[in-house]
Amino acid sequence: PDDGTANDALKKIEKKIVRDAEVSKLFNRPVPTDYLKNRLQKLYFDGYLAKYELNVYEFNEQEQPVSLKKNYSLDVFKDMVLYSSFKVSDYFYRENDSFGSQNYFAIIPVNKSGKNGGTIIIELKSKHNRLSRSFPDLLVEGGNDNADEFKDYSYAFYADNKLINQNGDFVYDLVNTEYNIPIRQFRFLTSQALYPEWYRRFSRFNHLVYKPSKRNMIIVSKEENALFYGITSLTFFFVMLLLFTVLVVCIRWLWLRIKILSISENRIKWGFKINFDRILYKTRIQFSMIIAVVVTLILVGFITFLFISTQYNTQQEQMIRDKIARITTAFEEGLFNKYINNIQHEDFNDFEELANTYSADLTLFDVKGVELISTQPKIYEYGLHVPRMNARAFIYMRRLQKSEYVNEEVIGDLKYKSVYAPLKNNKNETVAFLQLPYFSNEADYKARIGSLLNAMINVYALIFIAIGLFAVIIARQITAPLNFIQSSLSRIIYGRKNEPIKWDRDDEIGALVKEYNKMIAALENSAQKLAQSERESAWREMAKQVAHEIKNPLTPLKLGLQLLDKSWKDKDPKFDQKFERFSKSFVEQIESLSSIASEFSAFAKMPDTKMEVINIFDMLNQAVVIFKQMDNVQINYPQPEKAFLINADRDQLLRCFNNLLKNAIEATPPDRTGIIDINYLITSKNILLSIKDNGNGIPDNMREKIFEPNFTTKSSGTGLGLAFIKNSIENAGGKVWFETIVGQGTTFYLSLPSSEA
Template sequence: MLLLGICCFITAISLRNSITKKDLLLHEANELQENLLARERIIYDYLTFPSKLEDLKKFSVDENLANNFTSAYRPAGINVLVYRNNQLEYWSTYKAVPKNVDRLKDGTSFVLLSNGYYELVKKTLGEYMFVFIVTVKTQYAIENQYLKNEIWPGLFNNNTLEIASFTDKETTEIFSLSKDYLFTVKLSNNYTDNIFTSAELWLWLVGTLFVSLFVNSCGLWLAKHGKVLLGTLLVAVYFIAFRILDLKYFWFNHQFDLKIFDPTIYAESDFLPSLGDLLLNVLAFTWIWIFVYAHRKMYVLPNWIAKIKVVNYILFALIALLLSWVGFLTENLFFGLVYYSKIEFNISNIINLGWVSWLSIFILCLVWLNIYLMINAIVVLMKQFAVGAREKLFVFLLIVLGFTIYKIATDYTVFYLVYALLIFMVAYNNHMQNSRFSISVMAVVFLCMATITSIKYIRFEDVKERNTRAGIADKLMYQDDPKVMNAIELLEHGLTLDSQVVSYFKQPLLIQTTNFHNYISKNYLDGYLSRFEYKMFEYNSSDQSLKSAESLPISKYKNLVKYGAVKAQQANYFYRVNDTFGFQNYFGIIPVFDGGNLLGTMVVELTSRPYDYNTLFPDLLIDGKLKSDEDLSKYSLAFYKENQLFSQSGSYVYPMVNTYFKGERDRIEFMNEYTADYSYSHAVYKPANNRLVVISLEKVDFTVRLATLSFFFLIFIIFGIFAYIIVWLVINISDSRGGIFNINRYLMINANKILYKTRIQFSIVLSVVATLVIVGWTTFFNIKSQYLEQQTEQVREKVRKVQLAYEKQIALAGTISNNSEAQFEFNQFADVNGIYLNLYDINGNLYLTTLPRIYDLGIIGRKMGPTAYMQLAVQQKSEFINPSEKIGTFSYAAAYAPVRNADNQTIAYISIPYYSNEEDYQARIGLFINTLINIYALVFVLIGVLAVFLANQITSPLTFIQENIRRTKLGQANQPLVWHRQDEIGVLIKEYNKMIAELEISANKLARSERESAWREMAKQVAHEIKNPLTPLKLGVQLLEKSWREKDPNFEKKFASFNKSFVEQIDSLATIASEFSNFAKMPDTKLEHIALVPIIEQAKEVFSSMDHVEIHILNRSNVELLVLGDKDQLLRSFNNLLKNAIEAADGKEKCVIKIHIANDEKQAFVEVEDNGKGIDPSLHSSIFRANFTTKSSGTGLGLAFVKQAIENAGGKVEFTSVLNNGTIFYLSFPLV
């Protein structure tokens, strides 16, 4: 893996160094060139085929042909203009209509229009002229979220190139299909990547993963060989060093321009400079804690820590402090994610959560995973303490109580109580259930995590929002709005260069002041400055008013400048009145020159209207760099002067006379108001003794809090499921059973092992979820279609009313004109109806508009939408609604209708652009989806709880029967079950009771038969064993009798010899009798709680004094091993095993016996290993048989006794043996 990682690094470095900027430029320009040529080929395909040229001529009268072209080629950025006799007859777009196309040469040309760069392909054919337009780059006068100056993404989507100027270096040229020069491109100034950047990034990531896996495998190897602390230290040092070095040198941030490392999104400290660094930090600690968790049972505390209670209590307190510090750290981390970032955490608006928000939620899930793993590892480690479980619980509750008292005295929060409950549930699952998976326990754990997260989320959002309100209060009083400054700068610049202004000052008597003011209003005071009320005054070069008798003397404004007005930022002639309250007041003293001669002075005074932040369209005309991050639409504002309401805005109803809101000078005070109908939070700011500003916000209600809790609960459950699946896959793929086929087979096998209870739970949840999804999906589409129909109907009704009203106005006027008076009347008509209006002549040219700025800036052309024109002019429709018109990326709806005169002749077309259509639609649909998701999240949680409850209720009888069947044993008295209901369970229990009665009879018969068979075999063995010593006894007596009869002189000597032999044979008979007697007593087992290790040590003492025998006990247990067994039987069993091991080593220089002792949560394990001669493989199946032995002397009952004794204690005994190398016996006992 290390080699693979190094190879990935080398390859990544090679890729970075293998391409220069020039190579990159040529590569990117090549792609742009090919895309442009592909569009040219499409165009020339049209121009070279006569049939297609004939189709082009019919576009103005055949809607189907025109629509087919538009739908096929507009997505590729290809549009067409059809001229006949130099008159534009058809246009497929109104965004780009070049002037003087007759001066263009036939063929390809490249032009800059008012809103971008375009490639034009022209062909003249008789009276027809066809101009194809290919969008190359959008170039708007202003740039914002809707209007972006870039090479059109449909042509080239890499955002790596810009159109170069003549002064730029390192450029390359783009040519047409006919090799005509079009334009020059260069690399974007902010572009740092190359064509291999993605591959390079992935190589670094994969290489880092491989190196991390190598370090992890080294740690695993060390842990496997008993050096778990060293392995853990290796892994921890590697990841911590990796993160410290990256934080010091910002390697990832500098190498790759990734948005995730942008500090403007999130930055909290030197250790958390970006969201990407936070993610890497959390991933590093997650890896470390996973390693610790995987080896949690291998960490062994020294005896001076584990066995001394005082040290245990001190360590317990330190662990409590550690966990408290981790909770505090997690709290601060979450606070930083909410407070020190621009991350949108609006859980009530789930549909609009961006990828950054979801990434932050994922990081939060990883943090909780770290805490869960850490608590588990600590709890397992604390099992080695000499302190009992009850003592641990008492100390834990004592610490929680002390901490609660401390928090009550300082700043009480329920966070630490829920956090303590989380720790308790994890500890409970470890101690009481031995880490067995429990749905109820995990549900409580996830609920604790969700409760803590939702509480802190609401709290931190409240802190951040309060800070926002404090900033708003400060801005309302003193600071200039950047949007206003930008708009004022544009206003000032426009007025100083406008020829209409100069004309008015030259001949003020010929132009009506009202018309002039209307001209200024619609051309300069639209957009963002429409939020201001305005006054305009004109003065000659002698500072005398030109016309209006109501004009204020110009000296008033000059005195304001002299005595305290503040000059507006970025402006030369505008000032802000300093002493205002509840509104903003600007004025500009603008000199009007004509060729250097001063004609006069124009004063424009702007006074802000009541704060209303609900308009959207002016943002289309505001520079995106000045867009504010604050959304003030949710606030209500009030300004009090001398405790009298001066002005207000928003939904909250403020009292006319203030007796409720109190504040301190130059401080912001927060207060809450609760009533039966609503609850509000008020920020009260007192900039002066007689002035008060109140900013109010409706508080989060209980349903939102509940929805937040259910959302996080659902997120943590989903994350937990995915984490479990990943762990399962890693374990099974790394295992010898790995492979897709084996995993599938494993899943199929385990599918049949799923509990009936689980099947019921899954079926309930799945059926309800499926129903909710179907209902929700159907409801969503129904609501969506209904709202679209409702919007369309409202627009249709509006356009009909406007059409009729304007036709009446035309009938009174007699005709339509586009002079200043007509423009003024058109504006008044639009203002009365509260809408924007456009008026087009019968050729589709813009005639009048209430929003001239959008056309003056060249954002769109002065033509009617082609589809609308075809519908009204060609198809003669009475109205047309286009729900998907676009300005840049800004979508809106527009309604069109013909305007008829008294003779019912169409003389114009009127259009209502419904700019807020898309915003209203998104807001309503978003609100519906968010409400649906929040409700469904809560329902899913409740259904999950209900499913568990119902499944437990349904399966409780089966569980009851299962437990009784588990306790059913042959040879014991089994109690019948009692069930009072006459249902299916009652029938089953009746059959069970009948079965155990018959089973008891069968068991008695079987026991009797087995006893008879066993004693029959035993009798044979006893007879055989007794014959062995009786034969030499009989022969000895016969020989002794013969010697006595024959008066053998050696009789005494033979007698002594025979006497010794007789005693030995009699001892052998006694031994046989004793062995069989002991074996016969096996059923008389006395079970009690006994410590296993002392018994082993006692058995060792019996044989350790023998020569040439070494017995070693290796105890790796971390708790006292208590088992339920017969002490005498277990001692004799270990004696037998050690005796056999010593006898098996006969003939070897030294007998070495190793006894390994270990344990897990459920069992104790003992291995008895010798270096004897081993057991022949052919004899393995007979080794535990009662009458089997491999020795010349012996009963063959030793190992049979061991097996019976171990099984009486509920354990198991197995062995492995290698001939001439030794034997290992494996014993396991269930712990009590």
């Protein structure tokens, strides 16, 4: 396949090579070819093109090789142009018969004084094991280096089942015995990764295998860790869900508790207020635990991050300091003299070889801070940095006479560390300064810190989930006894037997339970005493009322009998007339006594109700028919269209209607025609009856006691009628209340549920 990135890079650099005067100057001179190769490598074939191995061949105007390597013929490359290559630019060609690799070559003419001075052949071959580049990203040509997109992939090329090229972390077999697929078909295969670490045993490799021909095969592989992928997915999902939940909860919480305006005394008042009173105790415990854990994790994470980043920077600094110490020792053994004065081209090759030996970039400065030689000449030739030593480093090394100095430096957007050391001769005199820049410092630091943050986020997310669940469980365990006590308190009924709470532990909740049990015991004792006192008081009041009511008819009976006895003894001639008159009065008083006894008996038998399903309108009609026949009374009662069934005691309900109608008639002044309006409102679950009169109404001071036994607004009567009505309606599951206006009348409302409700 074609390498578009390489093609674009080659199109740009070929013009620079043709215009490079130094190339023409060095051509066909007694200069080692390695210097020309190193110059081309450092200035043009670095960056993305560093993955290709560079070879340079020189031919004179007679097309004869002039370098030490004379086993190459220019005709070979010309034949490749004609028969086995594709042209990618003006001078560069790509070989078309190179399975498993990308090979390029260029035939570049050299002009001297307008004449043909010879030919330079530049050959690029793919490296079998591509190493990470050792040059700064700032020097990479263009911005289309997409190598990072495929850094997790591995690939291999097989020819005749033998490995000819590979790249990546996966270890391929030298001889293929595992992958056998049909020609021109894609197959997805999976193999288990063999790692000693327990957490990497969950890893596996997914392979995409393609066989373009019978002899060739391509394999692309990628590692996949199911455990890591699962944890990462769970973490991402949890973090997103957590953020969304927090957002929703915060909005709802703020909506319920933030008050911006209020209306009071018919005025709108603006103000900002937050109400914290409605937050549950359980929620506070959970929130406190989670906040405490989050703050702890953040502090621990920050301290860990700070410690590891500082430690890594220290390790990097120590590494480059150790490296420059070894290089300085090598220089001071006698190698530096040739780099100080009259630097030759071959010296650059030796300097480059020394730098490669220690896998480092080096720059040599004289005692005035002027650059003498560098393994990254592009930095100075492209004008990215003046060919001078860093000012701060120069002051420390030259003025302050430091034996070593590590400096933070910047070129454009690239930040890196450099270590400087002086070079001394055998007289212990400083004759030069050596710089070792660590260009990959920032990239390594970001990669390490990125891996650390990724691991910390995943681990902390799992810890947060576990702590969140733990907080919920602990909060429920803590508040469960409180909820149980609250439930028990809500079931306390004054005057009834309340069960004590059993708690086996001797802790704060146990102390609270003991106090609760003491309270209900004291409350039960108090309720019994109060009930006994109320019963005695009620019986005393009842006895007084009964005695008073019985005494009223007994007084006229006693007086009548005394008068009859005197008339009899005096032989009164009108005795017969008096006897007849007093007999009628005695009968009336006896009937009054019988009525009083009946009313007290009925009130005393209130709990003995006989509930049955009855039509409420039948009971109301019976009462209306009786009272409608009375003089000076008008009852307005619209007849219902259908029955309404309720659960009630038939006799008690009839007596309720009789008492209400009787009270309405008796409340009407003698000089006014009594008008009683009966209305009703029916729903699916209940009925609301209203009985309205046009009497005198109920005074304010009597309204609160209207339903109490023995209370009456009339000059005669027991005062049990409305109390009887209230108890009867409540026994049927209903409610009774009234509205009154003095001088205009009173309306009584009866609300009763349906028997089907």
